[in-house]
Amino acid sequence: MGLEIKQKSRSQSWQKLLVEESDYRLRIRGVKRERTFRRMYLTVFVSVPAFFLLYCSLFYIGAFIDPGKVVGVSHSQRAETTKQTVSTRPASKPRTLLSPLSDAFALNRIYLRQGQSIQLSYALPKGTQLHAKIKQCKSFPVLEVLKCKFIGEQEKRIRNGNTGILQFTVSEPGFYYFEDEVIALPNTKLKLHHDYSLVWQRS
Incomplete structure (x- = not known):
């Protein structure tokens, strides 16, 4: 009789120990999951604002x-190269799978300091009209x-332009x-890269 009581007591103690250990592990897992x-x-919270500020800084x-x-090709050098080669630029070029991505990242807004310029190089088919503007x-x-x-x-x-350069210089x-x-x-809108070529760049 006494032996049975001792065995039951040991069994209950062991079960209690297992339960306590299980509870402890669950608490540890909960703490780790919370961390x-x-x-x-x-x-x-940190990455989203950081990426947003990085994106904005590019402009x-x-x-x-x-x-x-750094590699010896300044804004002015690239602009001068464009002026020298624009006359040979085709009005249209074949589209690729990456063309939509290139279109999405095309330059259409930047910060300019007083006296700085932006130039637009163009290659147009005959019988067309180009209307370009910059807005402050x-x-x-x-x-x-x-x-x-x-x-x-x-x-x-x-x-009725063929190829050439337009330059805008800002006073403010x-x-x-x-x-x-x-x-x-007289009035048919054309599609960029399909019917004509335009490139904005700092000069």
Whole structure:
């Protein structure tokens, strides 16, 4: 009788120990899981603003630093090369799988300091008209990358042009958006890269 009681007591103690150990492991797992979620949330919380600021900086950095100078190809050198080669540029070129991605990242807005210029090189088919303009934004640092309240603009038109260069020089520092449209006279809108070629770049 006494032996049975001792065995039951030992069995209950062992079961209690297993339960306590199981509870302890569950608590440890819960703490680890909570820490993992905290790290994940912190990573997202820090990474998203960091990537956004990095993206926005791409539109400003060229006005203050010319990365091309590191490899000996400055903005002015690239612009001069474009002027020399634009006469041989075809009005259209074959599309590839990467063409939509290239179109999405095409330059259409940047920050310009006073006296800096942006140039538009073009190759157009005969019987067309090019209407190009740059629009100055009201100053809202960083936010102007996403949304612009226009306060001024410059525009130029080319009629029956083949190939050439248009240059815009700004008298005030600020963020500028670029727009262009090419129509086949009298009034048929054409598609970029399919019917004609345009490239905006710092000069």
